[in-house]
Amino acid sequence: xxxxxxxxxxxxxxxxxxxxxxxxxxxxxxxxxxxxxxxxxxxxxxxxxxxxxxxxxxxxxxxxxxxxxxxxxxxxxxxxxxxxxxxxxxxxxxxxxxxxxxxxxxx
Amino acid sequence: xxxxxxxxxxxxxxxxxxxxxxxxxxxxxxxxxxxxxxxxxxxxxxxxxxxxxxxxxxxxxxxxxxxxxxxxxxxxxxxxxxxxxxxxxxxxxxxxxxxxxxxxxxxxxxxxxxxx
Numbered sequence: 001x002x003x004x005x006x007x008x009x010x011x012x013x014x015x016x017x018x019x020x021x022x023x024x025x026x027x028x029x030x031x032x033x034x035x036x037x038x039x040x041x042x043x044x045x046x047x048x049x050x051x052x053x054x055x056x057x058x059x060x061x062x063x064x065x066x067x068x069x070x071x072x073x074x075x076x077x078x079x080x081x082x083x084x085x086x087x088x089x090x091x092x093x094x095x096x097x098x099x100x101x102x103x104x105x106x107x
Numbered sequence: 108x109x110x111x112x113x114x115x116x117x118x119x120x121x122x123x124x125x126x127x128x129x130x131x132x133x134x135x136x137x138x139x140x141x142x143x144x145x146x147x148x149x150x151x152x153x154x155x156x157x158x159x160x161x162x163x164x165x166x167x168x169x170x171x172x173x174x175x176x177x178x179x180x181x182x183x184x185x186x187x188x189x190x191x192x193x194x195x196x197x198x199x200x201x202x203x204x205x206x207x208x209x210x211x212x213x214x215x216x217x218x219x220x221x222x223x
Contacts (some may be wrong), residue, residue, distance in 0.1 A: 048208070
């Protein structure tokens with residue numbers, strides 16, 4: 001299953017809202033996770049089952065979607081949200097597959 | 108506190124071997140499926156290997172099948188990745204992760220460079 005994310009990079013001002021897209025090449029129902037990855041750090045699970053927040057994920061992060069179309073929305077963007085965000089499908093494994101990531105830059 | 112720490116990376120010549128270690132704390136590696144995932148320079152994440160509860164239940168990406176082997180060292184609460192016959196395209200940051208569905212914990216990674 002190929003996961004495609006868009007856009008590749010987005011630049012947003014603090015306090016604004018950004019929406020990231022993840023598309024699956026076939027239906028994965030809601031078996032999708034979103035991660036935040038900062039340079040030199042371990043990736044961090046934000047969202048699982050497409051819309052459930054992981055422990056300690058702030059409420060400004062929300063996930064939605066099903067089948068092949070998914071979005072991660074970050075509201076009230078903060079400087080600490082600067083990172084690469086990637087999606088992962090776990091509907092049909094192995095293999096587990098990942099999107100190529102979206103880089104969120106804070107203006 | 109759940110933590111994963113990878114080690115064992117380095118520079119190695121093509122055709123040689125290397126074993127990566129992932130030390131877990133805050134949970135038992137016997138109780139979870141455990142993964143290795145890699146990221147080559149400028150590329151996205153690529154799943155490499157998975158070990159399920161039973162030692163016999165292991166899966167590998169086609170790119171590493173027959174060359175890499177995943178295992179557990181339960182006495183040390185670690186997961187290992189033995190990499191043989193390394194190639195230049197195996198160069199990447201290798202991450203250890205926990206989970207069989209969503210990967211809910213990751214390490215910071217260890218760099219492997221295959222170069223002559």
